[in-house]
Amino acid sequence: MSAEQWIVGVDIGGTNLVVGLVPAAGGEPRGLRIRATAAERGPEAVVTDIVRMARESVRETGEEMGGAPLDVVGLGAGCPGPIDRAAGVVIESPNLQWREFPLRDRIEALVDWPVTVDNDANCATYGEWWQGAGRGVSSLVGVTIGTGIGGGYILDGRLVHGASDGAGEVGHTTVNVSGRRCACGNDGCLEAYASGPAIANRAREGLAAGGDSLLTRLVDGELSRITAATVYEAVVSGDPYATEVLTEAAKFLGAGIANLVNILNPEAVVIMGGVTRAGEHLFVPLKAEVRRRAFRALVEACRILPARLPETAGVVGAAGILAAHLSGDPSTT
Amino acid sequence: MSAEQWIVGVDIGGTNLVVGLVPAAGGEPRGLRIRATAAERGPEAVVTDIVRMARESVRETGEEMGGAPLDVVGLGAGCPGPIDRAAGVVIESPNLQWREFPLRDRIEALVDWPVTVDNDANCATYGEWWQGAGRGVSSLVGVTIGTGIGGGYILDGRLVHGASDGAGEVGHTTVNVSGRRCACGNDGCLEAYASGPAIANRAREGLAAGGDSLLTRLVDGELSRITAATVYEAVVSGDPYATEVLTEAAKFLGAGIANLVNILNPEAVVIMGGVTRAGEHLFVPLKAEVRRRAFRALVEACRILPARLPETAGVVGAAGILAAHLSGDPSTT
Numbered sequence: 001m002s003a004e005q006w007i008v009g010v011d012i013g014g015t016n017l018v019v020g021l022v023p024a025a026g027g028e029p030r031g032l033r034i035r036a037t038a039a040e041r042g043p044e045a046v047v048t049d050i051v052r053m054a055r056e057s058v059r060e061t062g063e064e065m066g067g068a069p070l071d072v073v074g075l076g077a078g079c080p081g082p083i084d085r086a087a088g089v090v091i092e093s094p095n096l097q098w099r100e101f102p103l104r105d106r107i108e109a110l111v112d113w114p115v116t117v118d119n120d121a122n123c124a125t126y127g128e129w130w131q132g133a134g135r136g137v138s139s140l141v142g143v144t145i146g147t148g149i150g151g152g153y154i155l156d157g158r159l160v161h162g163a164s165d166g167a168g169e170v171g172h173t174t175v176n177v178s179g180r181r182c183a184c185g186n187d188g189c190l191e192a193y194a195s196g197p198a199i200a201n202r203a204r205e206g207l208a209a210g211g212d213s214l215l216t217r218l219v220d221g222e223l224s225r226i227t228a229a230t231v232y233e234a235v236v237s238g239d240p241y242a243t244e245v246l247t248e249a250a251k252f253l254g255a256g257i258a259n260l261v262n263i264l265n266p267e268a269v270v271i272m273g274g275v276t277r278a279g280e281h282l283f284v285p286l287k288a289e290v291r292r293r294a295f296r297a298l299v300e301a302c303r304i305l306p307a308r309l310p311e312t313a314g315v316v317g318a319a320g321i322l323a324a325h326l327s328g329d330p331s332t333t
Numbered sequence: 334m335s336a337e338q339w340i341v342g343v344d345i346g347g348t349n350l351v352v353g354l355v356p357a358a359g360g361e362p363r364g365l366r367i368r369a370t371a372a373e374r375g376p377e378a379v380v381t382d383i384v385r386m387a388r389e390s391v392r393e394t395g396e397e398m399g400g401a402p403l404d405v406v407g408l409g410a411g412c413p414g415p416i417d418r419a420a421g422v423v424i425e426s427p428n429l430q431w432r433e434f435p436l437r438d439r440i441e442a443l444v445d446w447p448v449t450v451d452n453d454a455n456c457a458t459y460g461e462w463w464q465g466a467g468r469g470v471s472s473l474v475g476v477t478i479g480t481g482i483g484g485g486y487i488l489d490g491r492l493v494h495g496a497s498d499g500a501g502e503v504g505h506t507t508v509n510v511s512g513r514r515c516a517c518g519n520d521g522c523l524e525a526y527a528s529g530p531a532i533a534n535r536a537r538e539g540l541a542a543g544g545d546s547l548l549t550r551l552v553d554g555e556l557s558r559i560t561a562a563t564v565y566e567a568v569v570s571g572d573p574y575a576t577e578v579l580t581e582a583a584k585f586l587g588a589g590i591a592n593l594v595n596i597l598n599p600e601a602v603v604i605m606g607g608v609t610r611a612g613e614h615l616f617v618p619l620k621a622e623v624r625r626r627a628f629r630a631l632v633e634a635c636r637i638l639p640a641r642l643p644e645t646a647g648v649v650g651a652a653g654i655l656a657a658h659l660s661g662d663p664s665t666t
Contacts, residue, residue: 082630139496151596160488162598163472164634169595174588174626176510176521186591186626188509255507259592262502263484265495293507293519297415301497 006061006070007322008054008113010077011123011314012046013037014095014147019053020312021061022319024073024326026131029315030064031057043090043101050077051110074114075107076322078123078314085165088117095147116322116332120144120314121168122159124307125152126324127317128270132308137267141260143170145253145273149191153264158331159321171195175255193252196228196274203231203245213241232277246278247285254289261294261302272307279306339394339403340655341387341446343410344456344647345379346370347428347480352386353645354394355652357406357659359464362648363397364390372429377439379429383410384443407447409655411456411647412436418498421450428480449655449665453477453647454501455492457640458485460650461603465641470600474593476503478586478606482524486597491664492654504528508588526585529561529607536564536578546574565610579611580618587622594627594635605640612639 005024011017017037020029033053038045054075062070081093088104090096104115118126125142134140134154142152149171153160160167171191172184179188180198192198203215204223214234219225234242257269275282283306291299309316325332338357344350350370353362366386371378387408395403414426421437423429437448451459458475467473467487475485482504486493493500504524505517512521513531525531536548537556547567552558567575590602608615616639624632642649658665 153596155488155493160597162631162634163600164598164630166628166631166634167596167598169598169628169631172595172626172628173592175507177508177512177585177588179510184628252510255510259506260596262505263486263500263593263596264493265497265500265502267496293505295499295502295505295517297497298495298499298502301495301499 004071005073006058007073007319008057008075009315009317009319010050010054010075011120011318012050012077012079012096013120013314014039014080017046017049017053018312018315019050019057020315021057021070021072022316024323026320029312029319031061032312032315033057037096039096043096043098043103044106046096047103047106047110050107054111072113074116074322074326075111076116076118076123076318076320076325077103077107078118078120078318079103080120083117083119083165085116085118085161088115090117114322114326116318116325118159118318118321118332119150119152119165119168121150122152122161123317123321124272124313125154125270125317126159126320127309127313127315128272128307129154129157130320131316132313133270133305134268139264139266140268140270141170141264141266142270142272143253143257145194145271145275146196149195153266158324158329161331170256170260173256173259175252175259190252190256194249194256199228199231199245199249199275200226202248203242206241206245211241214239215242229274232274235278235281243281246281250282250285251289254286255293257286257304258290258293261290261298265298266302268303268305270305270307272310272313276306276310337404338406339391340406340652341390341408342648342650342652343383343387343408344453344651345383345410345412345429346453346647347372347413350379350382350386351645351648352383352390353648354390354403354405355649357656359653362645362652364394365645365648366390370429376429376431376434376436380436380439380443383440387444405446407449407655407659408440408444409449409451409456409651409653409658410436410440411451411453411651413453416450416452416498418449418451418494421448423450447655447659449651449658451492451651451654451665452483452485452498452501454483455485455494456650456654457605457646458487458603458650459492459653460642460646460648461605461640462487462490463653464649465646466603466638467601472597472599473601473603474503474597474599475603475605476586476590476593478527478604478608479529482528486599491657491662494664503589503593506589506592508585508592523585523589527582527589532561532564532578532582532608533559535581536575539574539578544574547572548575562607565607568611568614576614579614583615583618584622587619588626590619590637591623591626594623594631598631599635601636601638603638603640605643605646609639609643
């Protein structure tokens with residue numbers, strides 16, 4: 001694809017809506033626009049925001065590039081929840097309160113570009129593979145750690161979507177058969193131990209029973225205000241209790257990732273989400289657990305990497321999927 | 334490939350060596366030869382056996398077909414242990430006591446056919462996909478349950494080998510982080526709960542503590558003689574204790590398979606090995622556990638099936654991989 005072509009990337013998060021313009025040949029997004037996702041106003045309002053932000057992004061980038069009209073070849077969007085990609089429909093997105101919403105057709109009705117829609121974890125994984133930590137590898141698993149734990153799997157440079165677009169539910173793999181109840185109803189899911197809310201809960205529970213931690217001071221004694229971000233902040237400041245909480249989560253993450261390594265033997269695993277702010281406090285115990293649990297030859301063949309596009313992987317990946325679609329990649333139809 | 338072409342399929346097991354002639358266009362193997370694997374005489378003796386059995390199989394099948402010389406286009410072999418497929422080398426096979434053995438070159442030195450070598454679980458999975466329970470699906474996971482638990486993954490009709498030919502180590506996925514120690518050194522591997530030896534051990538342990546079971550009578554009171562096959566026999570005869578032991582293993586298998594379903598969203602999972610003799614006594618609790626643990630949409634998209642080629646999947650699959658190799662499938666080079 002020519003270096004002068006551009007793609008609009010859209011990342012529809014439960015909290016923020018991010019839009020940017022990505023060079024079709026790859027590169028950093030330009031004209032980034034971020035605003036709160038107006039989920040409470042319904043999906044049509046979000047579509048209106050997307051199209052307005054896309055036009056602003058195109059106009060701003062065009063002005064920066066000298067004023068000539070830009071050649072925009074498409075719009076790729078990422079969205080939480082199960083997606084019917086062929087139909088471009090968001091089947092269900094609890095965070096957004098959308099059901100059976102024809103996102104692709106609604107956007108295409110307002111713009112002249114072709115539109116693709118994919119799952120947010122797939123977009124972030126694709127972004128890290130195309131332009132981020134996983135550049136140049138042929139097989140990669142992305143693990144996103146946030147409110148939930150999601151995943152994406154790229155093989156031979158293509159996303160693996162599975163038989164019904166549902167592959168990558170890494171957070172709901174069982175690592176502890178009789179363990180903690182997960183929100184999905186299952187026992188012992190990885191997500192029940194290592195998602196942001198699970199980490200925050202664990203930290204609060206321990207402090208409710210007494211004990212001293214920087215965490216308590218960071219929230220002025222109001223334990224209910226502790227979030228995963230507070231825990232990462234305390235870890236980076238050297239707080240032993242917060243470090244203990246994070247280390248426990250890292251071990252569970254390591255067990256879940258060891259399973260991915262033993263099943264798929266990927267070249268790389270990229271860890272995405274706020275938890276990567278904890279840096280080596282996360283990666284040292286996580287990698288030790290993977291080494292302990294997965295076969296040595298498979299561990300040696302696999303690099304475990306922090307994300308390199310923490311703010312923009314979703315936008316870049318959504319645009320990259322549109323680019324692959326225009327190039328005829330059958331996994332992006 | 335023409336219906337008149339044939340491929341020699343070879344399944345090198347820790348116990349038995351099986352050789353047969355498979356139509357290149359697919360079909361049942363002819364001229365089957367089975368003998369004990371002469372592992373104690375070293376790998377060269379096994380190669381000699383393979384080539385002799387292959388020639389016998391070709392001669393016998395040729396006579397059955399009317400006496401004209403057969404058009405044999407290659408030989409595909411399956412072997413336990415990590416394999417370097419590009420080099421055709423068995424890196425290490427503890428069951429056979431082979432290390433760094435150039436299996437492909439040694440066979441090719443004695444025959445006029447091209448030879449491919451792949452892992453035994455991959456061959457069995459490919460056989461079930463090509464000619465068995467998984468015919469016609471585009472994505473399939475095969476799980477072999479025997480002395481160990483192995484696996485294979487087929488996506489878009491091609492085996493996924495991973496970055497270093499090591500994908501498919503389903504038996505060594507953690508389902509119980511602080512659980513039973515596995516022979517691999519890890520805690521809580523699926524294999525520690527649901528392999529043949531794990532099932533037999535569990536049955537022996539329970540009876541050593543007292544209790545009545547058909548199992549005791551099947552081995553004339555010598556509990557050390559209980560194998561997984563004895564357990565399956567007792568289950569089929571309606572023994573409640575053996576059924577309880579199998580049901581427990583089936584639940585762990587269900588957890589491990591639910592993980593595969595949630596990660597890969599395959600169209601089918603095929604269960605292979607002696608344990609399938611237990612029929613519904615295995616599949617009912619196994620499927621219930623998968624339904625309990627995996628997402629409903631992914632469970633509904635996935636059929637869980639017993640193997641249809643219990644004796645010959647390895648031979649058929651090894652031949653099928655050679656056929657795919659001749660057709661230019663890059664995953665079989």
